[in-house]
Amino acid sequence: MPHEQWEIWLDTQISPIIAKWMNEYTGYVVKSSYSLNLHFLKDSEIYYRAKAAGNVILVSKDADFPILITRLGAPPKLINIKIGNCDNRTLWAFLKPNILSAIDICVLSDVEIVELE
Template identity: 60%
Template sequence: MPLDWEIWLDTNISPVIAKWMMAHLNVIVKSSYSLDLHFLDDLTIYNRAKSAGKVVLVSKDADFPELISKLGSPPKLINLKIGNCSNQILWEKIKPRMKEVLTILAESDIDMVELQ
């Protein structure tokens, strides 16, 4: 994935995942807590990501696919369809596909990818 894209993790994903993802992918990954977004509604987060430009949101929230379908991208979205689990299990489930998914989002007109 080009280094000019940032990944923003939604509030429902632990900041520890941001650290692991940044080390694995060698890109900028920020949690909603480091961005001070954790108390904001989804539309405000979407608008901030849109203003920032090349942002990929990672979320389990059903509202983001609707926002991106309705309002367009950027931001682009990795929609996680993985239930409650530990941080370690979540990372083990998404890690094998992250590079591929981010490349698809960065290099194509695809706005959203779902990971299960």
């Protein structure tokens, strides 16, 4: 499935600037929860909206999304970030070396959750 058919949605705790940088770096459509107007919703509501949208990869630090996807299935798929609170540059430095391979795993395989630690 070509990558143009997939969108990446960043969870609320990840700054919209990361969406911009990730879009420029990966070539994927990357949207922040703010641009999607999801920042005020519960995780379960975000999950169901992403499921309805189809080929969505959520990027989140939130422990609730792995539980939801394990229990209810994909889509959406998840890149689960295991890093504490940090500034945007530190987060991007953490993500950048591994984000393309994490996305490829989500897009090209049956793996539902990829953890970045």
